[in-house]
Amino acid sequence: MGATRARIAIDAMGGDHAPAEIITGALRAREELDVEILLVGDPQQIKAHLPQQTNFGQLEIVPAEGTIEMHEEPLSGIKRKPKASINVAMDLVKQKRADAVVSAGHSGAAMAAGLLRLGRLKGIDRPAIGAVLPTIASKPVIILDVGANVDCRPKFLEQFAIMGSVYSQYVLGVNDPKVGLLNIGEEACKGNDLALRTYELLEKNPQVSFIGNAEGRDVLSGRFDVIVCDGFTGNVLLKFAEAVGEVMLQILREELPQGLHGQIGTAILKPNLKRIKQRVDHAEHGGGLLLGVAGICIISHGSSQAPSVFNAIRLAKEAIDHQVLEHISSQNGSKKQSATSSSEANSDE
Structure with a gap:
């Protein structure tokens, strides 16, 4: 990836307080952590929760269709909804348009999407x-x-x-x-x-x-x-x-x-x-890092609000900056x- 500034794909539709709290935490991270943010989800809902006259520098909206609901079986859900926000976010990492994914949505779906979209690191049987x-x-x-x-x-x-x-x-x-x-x-x-x-x-x-x-x-x-x-x-x-x-x-x-x-x-x-x-x-710790897949993925709490989302993005940036994937490999x-x-x-x- 080019270079200096980490690009983080955010599943804007995942979580109990999505998209409002997810967007608020992501915008704070953009300013304080100096990262590029890709908000993945329904463009209309995302724009409705952005502050008026939002500066789109270091901010991009990536369209997606729907999300994996908490009652859905993870694997069948991500296969049935290929354009769901978690799938699109993982694809951004696979395509090297993003360095990491952060999601407060269905944790099983995030893991399944990571495995199917990104694959496992060499030598790892289970993330x-x-x-x-x-x-x-x-x-x-x-x-x-x-x-x-x-x-x-x-x-x-x-x-x-x-x-x-x-x-x-x-x-x-x-x-x-x-x-x-x-x-x-x-x-x-x-x-x-x-x-x-x-x-x-x-x-x-x-x-x-x-x-x-x-x-x-x-x-x-x-x-x-x-x-x-x-x-x-x-x-x-x-x-x-x-x-x-x-x-x-x-x-x-x-x-x-x-x-x-x-x-x-x-x-x-x-x-x-x-x-x-x-x-x-x-909330100060942001969530957990999904270790073992071939990409940086932070799985946050379903109840995450803006502070937790901010800290999840911080975790992702730290993993990128310290080349965790390369060291594990x-x-x-x-x-x-x-x-x-x-x-x-x-x-x-």
């Missing part, structure tokens, strides 16, 4: 959604998979560990990311068959710094930089963590003193409260697969 969460150590942890694959094989989790390590190193700036396997105990003998077999693979894989099992209480401890699990467990974990953040913010609001003293105290604490919100509010080439992994793949087929 994973990676979510970045705060920890008490003031550094983030990336958890994957948080929803793309309900059922997993050990080799999938091994690949998740490699992709998560690449993201942690090159985007989050962690030198030698420490990898953990989500489990019910620290001991190597704990867990179900998936956990036991995955533990063996990770322990023998020289491409990751595997330091053992991570219990639920370890997830936000800062001890681990990357935590891998199947998508069923990861999705439950992610939504619980988001709920805890919302509860914390609500408790803070309720416990702050009322009246004049409360107003003075809140004014004094305002910078601290803002930092707390940035650390625990899931170089780490996951078939020649670099361990003999153990190859043996595991053959036994699973």
Whole structure:
């Protein structure tokens, strides 16, 4: 792509608050992140929600027809609606008219469209959604998979560990990311068959710094930089963590003193409260990166409003700037697969 400025395709019709909130977040990103925005969807609806006298510099509307509804089965939906906004957005990346896709629509449809339109990276069997969460150590942890694959094989989790390590190193700036396997105990003998077999693979894989099992209480401890699990467990974990953040913010609001003293105290604490919100509010993190497809794709929450959309675009830009796809491809080439992994793949087929 040419060059300097990232071009982000936005599924303007996807999400509970589309297109108004999607457009508001995208316009903010255009100004503050200096990216080019391609709003994909119904041109009339998009134009109706653009501010009057909108400057179309670094902004383009790309027509699409319809969207994949949340009740629709993902694969049949994207095949039945080839001109749906998520399909058109993915095609823009495939055609190199855009560097990334951001969608708050049907997450299953986004994954299916990414796989069909963009394909998988070499050496990756299943893409994973990676979510970045705060920890008490003031550094983030990336958890994957948080929803793309309900059922997993050990080799999938091994690949998740490699992709998560690449993201942690090159985007989050962690030198030698420490990898953990989500489990019910620290001991190597704990867990179900998936956990036991995955533990063996990770322990023998020289491409990751595997330091053992991570219990639920370890997830936000800062001890681990990357935590891998199947998508069923990861999705439950992610939504619980988001709920805890919302509860914390609500408790803070309720416990702050009322009246004049409360107003003075809140004014004094305002910078601290803002930092707390940035650390625990899931809207500040934007969504998850679909790792493993041959293109940058950010899957945002269906309830995303403008701030979350802005942060999703920020995530996409960071992934582009740090060449995440190139680094994953170089780490996951078939020649670099361990003999153990190859043996595991053959036994699973």
